[in-house]
Amino acid sequence: MLEQKDVNKSVIEESDDINNKSLGKNEELMGTDVSNQNSNEYKSIKPNFIDTLKASLIDLVVIGGISAVGVFVADAILKLAGYSITQKFQMGFIIFMVVMVLYMSIMESGKKSSTIGKKISGLIITKG
Structure with a gap:
Protein backbone atom coordinates (compact mmCIF):
# COMPACT_ATOMS: atom_id res chain seq x y z
CA MET A 1 0.00 0.00 0.00
CA LEU A 2 2.80 2.42 0.82
CA GLU A 3 4.55 1.65 -2.43
CA GLN A 4 1.42 2.51 -4.42
CA LYS A 5 1.16 5.95 -2.75
CA ASP A 6 4.84 6.67 -3.47
CA VAL A 7 4.34 5.76 -7.13
CA ASN A 8 1.26 8.01 -7.38
CA LYS A 9 3.18 10.91 -5.82
CA SER A 10 6.10 10.47 -8.20
CA VAL A 11 3.76 10.30 -11.21
CA ILE A 12 1.97 13.48 -10.08
CA GLU A 13 5.29 15.26 -9.47
CA GLU A 14 6.59 14.25 -12.91
CA SER A 15 3.41 15.46 -14.63
CA ASP A 16 3.68 18.77 -12.74
CA ASP A 17 7.30 19.11 -13.86
CA ILE A 18 6.33 18.45 -17.47
CA ASN A 19 3.52 21.03 -17.27
CA ASN A 20 5.82 23.61 -15.72
CA LYS A 21 8.47 23.03 -18.39
CA SER A 22 5.90 23.38 -21.19
CA LEU A 23 4.56 26.57 -19.61
CA GLY A 24 8.08 27.93 -19.38
CA LYS A 25 8.70 27.20 -23.05
CA ASN A 26 5.43 28.93 -24.01
CA GLU A 27 6.37 31.97 -21.94
CA GLU A 28 9.79 32.06 -23.59
CA LEU A 29 8.22 31.88 -27.03
CA MET A 30 5.77 34.62 -26.16
CA GLY A 31 8.60 36.71 -24.74
CA THR A 32 10.59 36.50 -27.97
CA ASP A 33 7.57 37.52 -30.02
CA VAL A 34 6.92 40.52 -27.80
CA SER A 35 10.54 41.61 -27.84
CA ASN A 36 10.62 41.39 -31.65
CA GLN A 37 7.53 43.58 -31.85
CA ASN A 38 8.96 46.15 -29.45
CA SER A 39 12.21 46.44 -31.39
CA ASN A 40 10.28 47.53 -34.51
CA GLU A 41 8.37 50.31 -32.74
CA TYR A 42 9.50 53.90 -32.28
CA LYS A 43 11.35 54.73 -29.11
CA SER A 44 9.44 57.33 -27.12
CA ILE A 45 11.34 60.39 -26.03
CA LYS A 46 9.78 62.83 -23.61
CA PRO A 47 9.53 66.25 -25.28
CA ASN A 48 11.21 69.16 -23.57
Whole structure:
Protein backbone atom coordinates (compact mmCIF):
# COMPACT_ATOMS: atom_id res chain seq x y z
CA MET A 1 0.00 0.00 0.00
CA LEU A 2 2.80 2.42 0.82
CA GLU A 3 4.55 1.65 -2.43
CA GLN A 4 1.42 2.51 -4.42
CA LYS A 5 1.16 5.95 -2.75
CA ASP A 6 4.84 6.67 -3.47
CA VAL A 7 4.34 5.76 -7.13
CA ASN A 8 1.26 8.01 -7.38
CA LYS A 9 3.18 10.91 -5.82
CA SER A 10 6.10 10.47 -8.20
CA VAL A 11 3.76 10.30 -11.21
CA ILE A 12 1.97 13.48 -10.08
CA GLU A 13 5.29 15.26 -9.47
CA GLU A 14 6.59 14.25 -12.91
CA SER A 15 3.41 15.46 -14.63
CA ASP A 16 3.68 18.77 -12.74
CA ASP A 17 7.30 19.11 -13.86
CA ILE A 18 6.33 18.45 -17.47
CA ASN A 19 3.52 21.03 -17.27
CA ASN A 20 5.82 23.61 -15.72
CA LYS A 21 8.47 23.03 -18.39
CA SER A 22 5.90 23.38 -21.19
CA LEU A 23 4.56 26.57 -19.61
CA GLY A 24 8.08 27.93 -19.38
CA LYS A 25 8.70 27.20 -23.05
CA ASN A 26 5.43 28.93 -24.01
CA GLU A 27 6.37 31.97 -21.94
CA GLU A 28 9.79 32.06 -23.59
CA LEU A 29 8.22 31.88 -27.03
CA MET A 30 5.77 34.62 -26.16
CA GLY A 31 8.60 36.71 -24.74
CA THR A 32 10.59 36.50 -27.97
CA ASP A 33 7.57 37.52 -30.02
CA VAL A 34 6.92 40.52 -27.80
CA SER A 35 10.54 41.61 -27.84
CA ASN A 36 10.62 41.39 -31.65
CA GLN A 37 7.53 43.58 -31.85
CA ASN A 38 8.96 46.15 -29.45
CA SER A 39 12.21 46.44 -31.39
CA ASN A 40 10.28 47.53 -34.51
CA GLU A 41 8.37 50.31 -32.74
CA TYR A 42 9.50 53.90 -32.28
CA LYS A 43 11.35 54.73 -29.11
CA SER A 44 9.44 57.33 -27.12
CA ILE A 45 11.34 60.39 -26.03
CA LYS A 46 9.78 62.83 -23.61
CA PRO A 47 9.53 66.25 -25.28
CA ASN A 48 11.21 69.16 -23.57
CA PHE A 49 9.51 72.32 -22.35
CA ILE A 50 10.74 74.55 -25.21
CA ASP A 51 9.31 72.26 -27.91
CA THR A 52 5.91 71.98 -26.25
CA LEU A 53 5.82 75.75 -25.57
CA LYS A 54 6.69 76.48 -29.21
CA ALA A 55 3.98 74.08 -30.42
CA SER A 56 1.38 75.63 -28.09
CA LEU A 57 2.23 79.20 -29.14
CA ILE A 58 2.04 78.31 -32.83
CA ASP A 59 -1.32 76.62 -32.29
CA LEU A 60 -2.63 79.64 -30.37
CA VAL A 61 -1.57 81.97 -33.19
CA VAL A 62 -3.32 79.76 -35.75
CA ILE A 63 -6.48 79.55 -33.61
CA GLY A 64 -6.40 83.33 -33.00
CA GLY A 65 -6.11 84.00 -36.72
CA ILE A 66 -9.00 81.69 -37.53
CA SER A 67 -11.08 83.35 -34.77
CA ALA A 68 -10.32 86.88 -36.00
CA VAL A 69 -11.32 85.95 -39.53
CA GLY A 70 -14.46 84.31 -38.11
CA VAL A 71 -15.48 87.48 -36.27
CA PHE A 72 -15.07 89.65 -39.36
CA VAL A 73 -16.90 87.16 -41.58
CA ALA A 74 -19.77 86.92 -39.07
CA ASP A 75 -19.90 90.74 -38.85
CA ALA A 76 -19.95 91.05 -42.64
CA ILE A 77 -22.77 88.51 -42.94
CA LEU A 78 -24.78 90.29 -40.24
CA LYS A 79 -24.21 93.69 -41.92
CA LEU A 80 -25.82 92.30 -45.08
CA ALA A 81 -28.91 91.59 -42.99
CA GLY A 82 -28.82 95.04 -41.39
CA TYR A 83 -27.20 94.07 -38.06
CA SER A 84 -23.66 94.37 -36.70
CA ILE A 85 -21.54 93.02 -33.87
CA THR A 86 -20.97 95.86 -31.40
CA GLN A 87 -18.81 93.94 -28.93
CA LYS A 88 -16.25 92.32 -31.20
CA PHE A 89 -13.86 91.35 -28.38
CA GLN A 90 -16.48 89.34 -26.49
CA MET A 91 -17.70 87.73 -29.71
CA GLY A 92 -14.09 86.99 -30.65
CA PHE A 93 -13.53 85.24 -27.30
CA ILE A 94 -16.57 83.03 -27.83
CA ILE A 95 -15.49 82.16 -31.36
CA PHE A 96 -11.91 81.57 -30.09
CA MET A 97 -13.11 79.01 -27.54
CA VAL A 98 -15.26 77.17 -30.10
CA VAL A 99 -12.46 77.16 -32.69
CA MET A 100 -9.93 75.94 -30.12
CA VAL A 101 -12.02 72.91 -29.14
CA LEU A 102 -12.81 72.05 -32.76
CA TYR A 103 -9.23 72.68 -33.96
CA MET A 104 -7.65 70.36 -31.39
CA SER A 105 -10.29 67.66 -31.86
CA ILE A 106 -10.22 67.67 -35.64
CA MET A 107 -6.47 68.00 -36.08
CA GLU A 108 -5.54 65.30 -33.56
CA SER A 109 -8.12 62.79 -34.82
CA GLY A 110 -6.95 62.88 -38.44
CA LYS A 111 -4.51 60.56 -40.18
CA LYS A 112 -1.44 62.51 -39.09
CA SER A 113 -2.91 63.09 -35.59
CA SER A 114 -0.98 66.28 -35.07
CA THR A 115 -1.72 69.99 -34.96
CA ILE A 116 0.17 72.53 -37.07
CA GLY A 117 2.28 73.59 -34.08
CA LYS A 118 3.23 69.99 -33.27
CA LYS A 119 4.18 69.34 -36.90
CA ILE A 120 6.43 72.40 -37.00
CA SER A 121 8.00 71.52 -33.62
CA GLY A 122 8.52 67.90 -34.63
CA LEU A 123 6.38 66.43 -31.87
CA ILE A 124 4.65 63.11 -32.51
CA ILE A 125 1.51 61.98 -30.69
CA THR A 126 1.49 58.31 -29.72
CA LYS A 127 -1.25 56.28 -28.18
CA GLY A 128 -0.30 55.18 -24.68
